[in-house]
Amino acid sequence: MALSGEHDLGGLLDDLETASKLPAKRRQTSIKPTVEKVKSALYDSGALPDELARLVELVTLRNNLDQASLGAIVRNLYPSRKVDDEAVLRVVGALGHGHLKPNLALQAHLLRWLVMVYHLLENPAVLSQLYGVLFNLLDTAAIRPQLCHLLALITRRKHVRPFRIQSILGLSRQTGSDPHLTGLLRVFKNYYPEIIVGDVTKGRAATFKHPDPEWRERVGKIQEQQVQNQGDGGTRNGFAVQHALDRKIKGGNASLFPPVHTQYAQETSVTLEEIDKVDDLVGNLENIELPTQLVAIMADPLLQKLLLLRPDAEAYSRIGNWLMACMGDVTSGDADFSLFLDMLDVVHDYVTSTKTLPLLLQSFFRRFFDFWNGVDRRDIVLETLSYTPLRDFAELYEQLFRPLERSMMDNTVASQLSLLKFYTLLLRRWTIVMQSRNRTETLSGSSIADLVGHVNKLTLTLTQNSPSAATHLTILDFYECTTILVSQPSLLQYVEITIPSALIVYRLQFGQSLVVLSRLYGILAQYKKAWEAVMAPSSLRQLLLRERQQITAFNGWLMDLCNCIWRGRAFGTSDLNAQGCRIPPSLEPVLDAYVREVDSELSLGTIFDLSHSPLMCLQSISFVRELEDAEVDRSPDELRTRHAGPVTHASLVQLADRGGLELSWQEYRLGVLRHLESNGFKGIPDLMYNTMKNLMKQGRGGKGQSR
Known part of the structure; x- marks a missing residue:
């Protein structure tokens, strides 16, 4: 039975450490059952930092455990959290020749383990600091394959030096073009293509794939479980390039885009690949050369930061050209559309991390809508478009939102609700933008009014097609977002007030949910406060023409609603501004007669008051x-x-x-x-x-x- 948990593994480690100090002949029992239990415990829950430190010490120091047991422990050394510097230093210190060092087969296992946990290191720079130590071990043939793989992962521009190039070339000649050395040499050539020339890198080369995908999947599940239990999620280093080999280890759709790579760099150049921390980025911001494939911005956080801090029109043009070329391949049939859909996930990650949808991606989506079926990755598409910058709504609608609606609207309630949720999310983003700007007057306040006017038509359609409480609540989500804008004096100076459609108000008033009714009344109360603020003598702006045209209708709603639930005069028109809930005057006596026929003590005016209303009774x-x-x-x-x-x-x-x-x-x-x-x-x-x-x-x- 597999054991797991901190207490169980701790006790097993005590047994292992005791057994490691005794020769096999002096032990009273076999150590193999204990090793099997340790393997099971590690596979189930991984090793906590303290346990990992004890295990690393156990496998890196000469002891009396057999090599098969030590190898089995290393192969199952699943960390449940980040791997600290001490564990890395102990492993590197155990490499090489010496009486007290592990044998070379175990060293190969340890190097392989470093490769597999590289993306889990608490401080990846520690291996960079040990680069010279690791490089000088390349002449040890037994550990060379794993060593070349690890060096390929940690090599940066600063590590590539002429003497190291000469050393690898010499070893390659001695070993008959070892494919692992050739693969490492190709990594070196990525940084200095003008130095490494000729046919030395054209031979068979190692690809440096992940040594054990199943191991990677298992450690991922253990780490995920630990995050859920502890609430302590790790974050990706946003001030270091997501290198190609890193991407293969992490997997995902990022590999659909080319990695950050700067060709034709000189020795005095500063490239993104050299940046490992925020100080490097800030200190070299103006001197960093842009990588060859700028579309790598979609998957690399450091390149995203660079172009945000140092915008470049030509760079964005090149990115747009790459995306349009990819779109052309899809439309011509040269590329599979499913792969293109996978790219949308990366585009979504880019937009959500930068919190903006640049013009090049707006152009990209305009082309995309020409052949999108409106269903695949709909949620991803809509969330990405919700970051559309605030500008003239009429222009945005013609260029972006009309093609979107044309692609996804299929006369179903589901597509209409998805579109309404999109506009709600868009309004929330715009509200955040307006709240964060110091100069709010530079924003297009009429765009909000145009958006609300457009959504009014959509909500009216929805109430006709799906008169359910769930649909009504989704509609109210949008209008509650509008009240956030009009309830803030600093924004109300520049935002034009636009009220819902009258039919929406009356449909919700006579709906089937008290929650809907309460939220509707709360929204109208916020609108009333906004009207009063704009019309107050101290207001910094005057009513606009479109706003004046809405006041009479709004006051009519208020009178009708108060007549219904407070005055006992439902559908009455005798009061000032009262509209009788817009039922035809000829219908009122007919309805009143029907109510009195059902119950002689009732009247049409009182059946919707606090006592008689089906929602409030x-x-x-x-x-x-x-x-x-x-x-x-x-x-x-x-x-x-x-x-x-x-x-x-x-x-x-x-x-x-x-x-x-x-x-x-x-x-x-x-x-x-x-x-x-x-x-x-x-x-x-x-x-x-x-x-x-x-x-x-x-x-x-x-x-x-x-x-």
Whole structure:
């Protein structure tokens, strides 16, 4: 049975260390079962830093354990966290010839292990500092293949020196063009192609592939599990080039793009490949030569930083040309479209890391929409486009968003919801941009209004095609984003207020969800505050023409909603600005007659108030029940009857006369508002307290007449 956990492995290590000090003949039991348990424990959970240090010390010092056991431990040496410098130094110190050093076969295993954990090193620079030590071991044939692989991983421009080139050439001649030496020489030539010439690198060369993909997959799962358990995720070094060999080890779609490589560099040049930390980048920012294949920016964080700090129009033009050429290969059939879809993942990673969608990628997507089916990688495409910079919406729509809609809209609710979520995310990004800019007046505030106007049409279509609560909540997500902009005075100076469509408001008002109703009322309350702020004498701007045209309609909504739930005059038009929820006047008496036929005590004006509304009647009567229960707890014999519901002004008077709860009509309605707020439905009280004049005067929790 496999053992795992820190305690189990620690006890097994104690047994191993004890056995390593005794010759095999003096041990009372065989050590092999213990080694098998250690292998199982390592395979299951890996080794923590302290355990890894003990294991490395065990395999690098001469002891009495047999070579098969030591080799098995090294092959299963899975680190569960980053590998620290001490472990690396111990391994490198164990290399070479000497009586106290491990045999050469075990040294080869240790070098192979360093290759496999290279991407997990806590400080990769430690191997760079040991470059000379490692290089001088190349004449040891037994460990040369693994040593060349490790050197190929850690070689940087600063390591390539003429004496090392001569040394490798000499060894290559002696060994008959060893493919591992030839492969290392090719790495050297990448840095100095003008020095290494001739046929010396044209022979058979090692490719330096990962020694054990299954081992890599297993250690990845162990590390991932450790991150989930500890909440301590590692981050990629953003101030070092993601080298080609690194990319092969890490895998992923990054290999679809060429690696960072600077050809024709001179000895005095500063290349990206030499940069290993932030100080190097800052100190050489103006002198760094751009790599040969600039499209490597899609997968390399250091190149991304360089072009962000030092923009270059020609560089972006070259990147755009590469992407357009790739697009041409796909359209002509020379390249598989599935590979191109994989490239989208890398483009997405680039855009999300740089938080911008440059013009070259906007052009790329315009071409992409010509042959995209609107389904493959839809979420990736939409999230990437959500980083589109804030500029004139009409221009963006014609150039980018209209082709997007044409590609993905297939007359299904799913595609319409995806598009709405995209516009919601786009508005959130634009809001963040506006909040972070010091000079907000330079932004196109009308673009927000144009975006909201465009989405108004989409939301209206959605309410017709999918009148569900889930769809309504998705719609409200968008309009809540608009209230974030209009509720901030610094942004309201430059952002044009644009309200939802009237039909949207009335459809949601008469929907099937109290959550939807509460969120709708909360949004309208925020809009009302924004109108008041713009119209205040202290406002820094005046109402725009389009805003003036919306005020009458907005005031009509407020009057209609208050008439429905507060005044008991649903669908009435006698009040100033009231629109009767826009039902035809001829329909009102017909509806009223139907309501009275169903229940003679009801009327059309009251069926949507706090007591009778299908969405709020449960909350209203629950408030009364809580009061009655509290009264029973205080005086069990005082309450002789309970309210049957629904509550009206007249029923409260009759209730008190029959020995029930004494509660005035105004206290009841204010109490229902407080009850709604305490249960999370804050939007309804917000709108009432910001709209009804009497409620404004007395404030939340106040008592008084409000009609």
